[in-house]
Amino acid sequence: MLHTFAVYVDNKPGVLNRVSSLFRRRAFNIESLTVGHTETPGVSRMTVVVDTDEYGARRLEAHLYKLVPCKRVENITAAASIARDLALIKVAATGEARTHVMQLVDVYRARIVDVSLESLVIETTGTEDKIDSLLEVLRPYGVVEMVRTGRVAMARGTLPARRAAAPSPQAPVAADTGGDVSHGSV
């Protein structure tokens, strides 16, 4: 199953390489990885999504802690959390098609951020599901170009999520509106 880790690291040269090298060396496949600054100067936060089982996730967490620049690891897979992806989608749309696309953009509460004679650029934020779904309905109009950030995630509430119990198949999925639109609400 997919596991999501929030990894806090020193913001120093080469740290991304150390983290990604660890995944490669231990034969874990990264589904997505994002890095950015945090509220603390000098500390960066990575959101890493990995497809592995529960034992693999635990081992990965232990390995991450062995990296000297790694300060904290949270496995927020099972915790109530918010996960978001941002996508820019360029769609070929002229004439009547353009109106249809703009309506779809409206339904998904996405935004049009660039307009040219042959195409529109749409910006959307939400869960991977929501973005996948938007992409699906845009595809017939001709998706010319697309870029996604990959998942960023954060636990809800004030406490770090890392003490949450290990994930069980029965665990209820945390309520997540998936951004502005609920899953499948289109």
Place this chain on the structure above:
Amino acid sequence: MKLTGAQILWESLVREGVTDVFGYPGGAILPAYDAMLGYPIRHVLVRHEQGATHMADGYARASGKVGVAIATSGPGATNMVTGIATAMMDSSPIVCITGQVGSKLIGSDAFQETDITGITLPITKHNYLVTSAEDVAPAVLEAFAIARSGRPGPVLVDITKDAQQSICEVDWEAARPQLTEALDEALPGDGDVRDAIALINAAARPLILAGHGVMLSGAEREIVALSERGQIPMAVTLLGIGGVAAAHPLNLGMMGMHGEAWVNNAIQEADLLIALGMRFDDRVTGNLKTYAREARKIHVDIDRAELNKNVRVDVAIAKDLRAAVEEWLPHVVAPGARAAWLARIDSLKGDSAVRDIQNLPDDGHLYAAHVINDLWRMTRGDALVVTDVGQHQMWEAQYYKHNRSRSLITSGGLGTMGFALPAAIGAKIACPESEVWVVVGDGGFQMTMPELATVVQEHLDINIAVINNGYLGMVRQWQEFFYDKRYAATPISGPNFAKLADAFGIAAATVTRRAEVNDAVEAARRLKRAALIDFQVEQEDSVYPMVPAGADLHKMIRRPSPIVETAAD
């Protein structure tokens, strides 16, 4: 007082208690070498930088201190890679210092520039690229702290030439390492102590598996106390040899691919395995699907990432071994029922005495087992033995009974041929009072034999037993068993080792019959300088018993009985 980066390097080493370093100079490390003359440190000039890392490793394993190796940039640094990987796999604390081209040249493919921090990233605990004199002391001091803390291992510090040359003021107080304790206390691996004790006290057929961690943690006495109090027999891994005295009645001996058959059978019949400072390597488990299926398992290792890696366990404890076992000791009881288990193991033992090639009458053949057994007898088991990798390594583990901790030094995890001679140099310098014997095959010896010159230049009294069978023996054995005796590239020639030793100024003898072993070993021991003995042993002998790679642990290939004539006959 202002110092150059090079002076700060040596000052840092002195402050870490370093008295000996192993290295080889070159362009990018020249400023450091120039500054070295002002500091009270013995520098051992090696003949190849791989040797420097193995020496630092051997020094660390023999003494428990951090070993230090130094090399220049480029090829000097890349030559260290094998030694660093060896130290990583066997949790040996070493610090490698490399010179680097000037910081302005980095990335330009300058002469002798190489990205050694990139290259060694997966085989070090951590590494540093230091580009200013101000950063030298914090990096070096932190490198030592990392190398020796937790699960020990290698750390590399790459220092640019301009960082060595420039001058700065050092605030030693501020330079002290400030490693934040990882906030991982809630991670899996905090198995309940009570669960462990309950399992131990309830077990009818428990077995302790003792690994290298016993020595790294200094838990030698605690393990024996646990074993004696609970009447729990012990088995050791290759790197665990010496952590528990071979003579201890509850020590069954080595487990795994070439371990004792009764030990492997006991593992398969046990109802509880207490794994202490070992990591369930594939060479000790065989087929994981059939490994110790009867047994509940307790695993203690200081490295969390080792827990539930190869073998799923019932109680996983990430902790310093000594502290963990100390915590158990007051609660451990010995149920009377263990007598039946110990008797069962005795009966397993009785059934596997066939291996005793050492008891064969002298029929003119010289077996490696004879040599090792005689060496053990004549040194009263007190020598510090450093072995290479291959058949001789397994025979040493089987026939030399080690009673002292850190008295066997060998490359386990990486299986690095060429390790023995340089590692023995490091061990001898760490423990000058110890009688040091190198046990090495003719193949591995030819990989690093130029270090004989280092032995002579440093006036070291090291004895070298070359177990010479004219083959890359272990590979030949696999070809015999699994590749239809097609000996591709395993016959190996070599020089006349006695003449070679003589050319280096080392006393030498050649032995071809068992009757000559005693005198040759005695002569080498009496001599207060280095000696080499070329033992020309049976060419196509094999190591028994053997669990083929990936096979079930209890399905061992046993020595044919009665012992068949080897293929040479």
